[in-house]
Amino acid sequence: MAELSFSTEPRGASVVVSVRGELDITSRQRFDDCLSEAAASSDRVILDMSAVDFMDTSALAVIVGHWRRQVAAGGMLLLAGARYRYTRALWITGLADRLPMYDTVDEALAAGSGAR
Numbered sequence: 633m634a635e636l637s638f639s640t641e642p643r644g645a646s647v648v649v650s651v652r653g654e655l656d657i658t659s660r661q662r663f664d665d666c667l668s669e670a671a672a673s674s675d676r677v678i679l680d681m682s683a684v685d686f687m688d689t690s691a692l693a694v695i696v697g698h699w700r701r702q703v704a705a706g707g708m709l710l711l712a713g714a715r716y717r718y719t720r721a722l723w724i725t726g727l728a729d730r731l732p733m734y735d736t737v738d739e740a741l742a743a744g745s746g747a748r
Contacts, residue, residue, distance in 0.1 A: 638666040644745060646676040648712075648737055652683040655691035663691055667698045667709075675707030678740045682713025692721055699731050708732065712740040 636653035647670045655663055670677045679695065681687075699709040710732040711719070722728040734740040 636662070638662070640666070640670050640673075642674070643678070643737075643741055645674065646678050646741060646745075647674040648678045648680055648741075650680040650683065654686040655684060655694075656686065656688045657690045660690045660694060664694045664698075667694065671698065671702060671707070671709075675702065675705065677702060677707070677709045678712055678737055679709065679714075680712045680737050681715070681718070682736075684715070684718060687718040689721060692718070696722075696727060696731070710734060710740040710743065712737045 636651075636655070636659050638652075639650045641648045641650070649666060649670045651663070653659075667677065667679070677698070695709075695711070702709040712734045713736060714733055716723075719728060719733065722731060722733075732740070732743065734743060
């Protein structure tokens with residue numbers, strides 16, 4: 633099992649948060665804190681989930697909560713590289729139609745820069 637790590641990188645007007653490892657109830661607070669720090673530095677947050685090995689519903693709740701706060705504040709949260717098996721609950725609830733998801737960070741960056 634890979635150790636969980638987070639990294640943030642400014643990319644133009646956005647900040648990219650990359651997650652590597654497993655997101656679960658034990659890492660929920662660290663994940664929440666990382667997204668809060670990213671949102672404090674930019675109103676456009678891209679969450680790169682391409683290296684996530686496992687994600688439970690507690691992590692999904694963190695993502696949805698941050699997405700709602702970003703949108704309410706006039707910003708955006710975009711997902712990149714999220715595998716369907718981890719976002720299935722978003723599709724079941726209909727949130728996947730509202731929460732922007734892209735295959736790659738570059739696609740999310742392109743969409744985020746034009747969606748104003």
